[in-house]
Amino acid sequence: MKNRSILNRTLSYLAPFKWKLAIAGLYLTFSTIIGFLQPLVIQKITDEGMLGNNFSVLVGSVLILAILVILGQIVEMAQTRLFVTIHIKSYYTIFQQAFKKLLRLKKSYFEDKNNAEVLNSIQMDVSQVASVTDRYTVMSFFYIFRIISGLAGLLIISWKLTFIVLAMVPLKAFLVRGFSSRQEKMMNEVIESNRDFSRWFGDNLEGIEEVKLWNLFAKREEDFRLKQRVLLKLQKDNSMIDAWNSLWEALLEWSVTIMLYLIGGILICRSELTIGAVFAFVSYSWYVTGPVSALLNLKMLFARIMPSAKRLFKFLDMDLETDEGTAHITGCPPRLEFKNVTFAYQKNKPILQGVNFHVEPGEKVAIIGANGSGKSTILNLLLRFYIPDKGELTADGLSVSQFPLTEYRLLFSVVSQEPYLFLDNIAGNIDLTGQAPPEKVRDAMQASGVAGYIQRIPEGLNAQIGHNGARLSGGEKQKLAVARALLKDAPIVILDEAASGFDVESEAYLHDMIVNQMVGKSVIMITHRYENLNGMDRIYKLENGRMIQHDQKSKHDIESWVLKNKNYN
Numbered sequence: 001m002k003n004r005s006i007l008n009r010t011l012s013y014l015a016p017f018k019w020k021l022a023i024a025g026l027y028l029t030f031s032t033i034i035g036f037l038q039p040l041v042i043q044k045i046t047d048e049g050m051l052g053n054n055f056s057v058l059v060g061s062v063l064i065l066a067i068l069v070i071l072g073q074i075v076e077m078a079q080t081r082l083f084v085t086i087h088i089k090s091y092y093t094i095f096q097q098a099f100k101k102l103l104r105l106k107k108s109y110f111e112d113k114n115n116a117e118v119l120n121s122i123q124m125d126v127s128q129v130a131s132v133t134d135r136y137t138v139m140s141f142f143y144i145f146r147i148i149s150g151l152a153g154l155l156i157i158s159w160k161l162t163f164i165v166l167a168m169v170p171l172k173a174f175l176v177r178g179f180s181s182r183q184e185k186m187m188n189e190v191i192e193s194n195r196d197f198s199r200w201f202g203d204n205l206e207g208i209e210e211v212k213l214w215n216l217f218a219k220r221e222e223d224f225r226l227k228q229r230v231l232l233k234l235q236k237d238n239s240m241i242d243a244w245n246s247l248w249e250a251l252l253e254w255s256v257t258i259m260l261y262l263i264g265g266i267l268i269c270r271s272e273l274t275i276g277a278v279f280a281f282v283s284y285s286w287y288v289t290g291p292v293s294a295l296l297n298l299k300m301l302f303a304r305i306m307p308s309a310k311r312l313f314k315f316l317d318m319d320l321e322t323d324e325g326t327a328h329i330t331g332c333p334p335r336l337e338f339k340n341v342t343f344a345y346q347k348n349k350p351i352l353q354g355v356n357f358h359v360e361p362g363e364k365v366a367i368i369g370a371n372g373s374g375k376s377t378i379l380n381l382l383l384r385f386y387i388p389d390k391g392e393l394t395a396d397g398l399s400v401s402q403f404p405l406t407e408y409r410l411l412f413s414v415v416s417q418e419p420y421l422f423l424d425n426i427a428g429n430i431d432l433t434g435q436a437p438p439e440k441v442r443d444a445m446q447a448s449g450v451a452g453y454i455q456r457i458p459e460g461l462n463a464q465i466g467h468n469g470a471r472l473s474g475g476e477k478q479k480l481a482v483a484r485a486l487l488k489d490a491p492i493v494i495l496d497e498a499a500s501g502f503d504v505e506s507e508a509y510l511h512d513m514i515v516n517q518m519v520g521k522s523v524i525m526i527t528h529r530y531e532n533l534n535g536m537d538r539i540y541k542l543e544n545g546r547m548i549q550h551d552q553k554s555k556h557d558i559e560s561w562v563l564k565n566k567n568y569n
């Protein structure tokens with residue numbers, strides 16, 4: 001994307017506020033008029049009131065000045081309120097846009113990022129882009145009116161002195177150009193280093209147990225020192241660019257003021273100007289130099305925003321999960337089929353190579369295979385987290401891509417290998433939507449074995465479970481995940497080593513329920529245990545990227561078949 005279109009897109013966040021901006025423009029016009037009148041009143045106080053010894057003019061003018069000052073402050077306050085509202089609303093809009101996008105991105109986006117990194121990048125980019133709607137930026141656009149009115153005041157008093165004021169514009173523009181290109185480059189480095197640091201930081205927190213067990217404190221502290229040194233140096237250099245720009249700006253503005261006093265003084269001596277006119281002129285000159293600097297400084301601001309804007313818009317334009325289907329699922333459950341499916345996460349490293357298998361409605365199917373053979377990958381494809389490179393997945397004969405994603409995923413109750421538990425209590429983790437009838441929740445708890453656990457804790461369903469169930473045992477976590485899946489009561493149940501942490505009794509109970517009580521539901525179970533293959537209608541083994549089917553049901557048959565097709569476990 002070109003810088004100009006990024007800039008336009010950034011500025012488009014101001015579009016919804018056009019009426020508020022129009023009111024802000026009115027306020028600014030009002031305060032500009034007040035600002036325009038103030039030096040004239042001061043000129044009158046000096047020349048006619050003080051030097052002309054006219055007491056009534058002096059008092060009258062001072063009163064007018066006081067009224068102007070009060071009005072100016074009231075307008076200032078109203079303006080501030082308006083700008084704060086605009087800024088907060090636009091920040092929220094951009095953040096909400098980013099969050100909505102984040103929830104709908106492909107699963108692969110999250111594979112090489114941790115939470116700290118994602119949050120840090122989004123927050124940084126959103127606040128940078130939203131800064132285009134903050135008060136000082138928006139005001140800078142309106143400053144053009146202030147400059148015009150200031151110039152009018154200057155020209156009324158002395159066109160000769162006006163040239164001195166105008167001479168600063170090209171000089172300031174030249175300085176800003178140099179500083180802004182350096183700032184954009186440096187900002188790029190700042191956001192990259194920030195991302196690198198937050199990724200590293202989040203990784204350490206997630207692996208805090210390993211840090212403690214391996215006594216990695218000294219190493220991590222050294223890494224922290226090195227990473228922070230880079231980051232702080234960049235931040236310092238970045239702040240120094242602003243400081244240098246401000247320094248040159250102040251020098252330039254003071255040079256103008258000094259020249260005005262010098263040449264104004266000469267003009268007073270030649271009786272070409274009055275003392276009051278020179279003071280008024282100097283006041284007007286500030287009306288021009290300040291806003292001119294602010295307007296030119298916008299280039300600096302955009303240079304600072306640009307790297308974040310590029311990253312944010314790239315993120316907002318990323319592909320979402322494919323969801324273009326309009327067909328509706330009829331079978332409940334539908335017949336599922338993998339037709340010659342080939343898939344690789346990374347180019348030239350195929351995991352599945354022409355997989356064929358099907359699950360009839362109401363059938364209980366087990367998939368076995370060695371670690372890394374691709375069993376969970378089958379589920380990833382079935383749940384449409386990934387799309388096959390070749391071949392097709394169908395539900396009731398139609399490609400699964402023909403169904404809307406939300407409707408399609410309603411078909412499945414899934415217990416994955418590592419289910420995620422939210423930072424909530426037990427009840428909130430079983431009933432994720434918060435809308436299930438209590439008796440259904442009770443049934444799901446009973447069937448999964450959560451009920452037995454609940455009886456042993458005083459807080460019951462209200463017990464907080466910590467980050468990803470940190471306060472629960474491995475088996476308890478899995479039972480919660482099973483309860484959640486049972487509560488969903490979907491027509492297809494997927495269990496990916498769902499009971500690997502269950503005690504023997506609980507596992508047998510769950511298995512019996514799957515085989516004998518889930519009448520009419522299709523079940524796809526991935527397992528590493530022979531016992532779990534009992535009672536399954538069909539068994540598939542995944543090997544060398546292909547599915548091999550076994551349809552004998554006796555334990556002995558299965559064991560000998562599995563051993564014959566070696567490499568299982």
Ligand SMILES: Nc1ncnc2c1ncn2[C@@H]1O[C@H](COP(=O)(O)OP(=O)(O)OP(=O)(O)O)[C@@H](O)[C@H]1O
Pocket residue numbers: 111345346351369370371372373374375376377378417
């Ligand atoms: N997101 C990913 N990106 C790249 N490679 C991946 C990804 N997920 C899995 N893999 C690779 O794909 C292969 C199959 O993984 P998968 O999780 O499907 O195996 P599995 O049969 O479920 O194994 P296990 O029995 O250990 O659970 C593995 O070699 C794994 O390294």
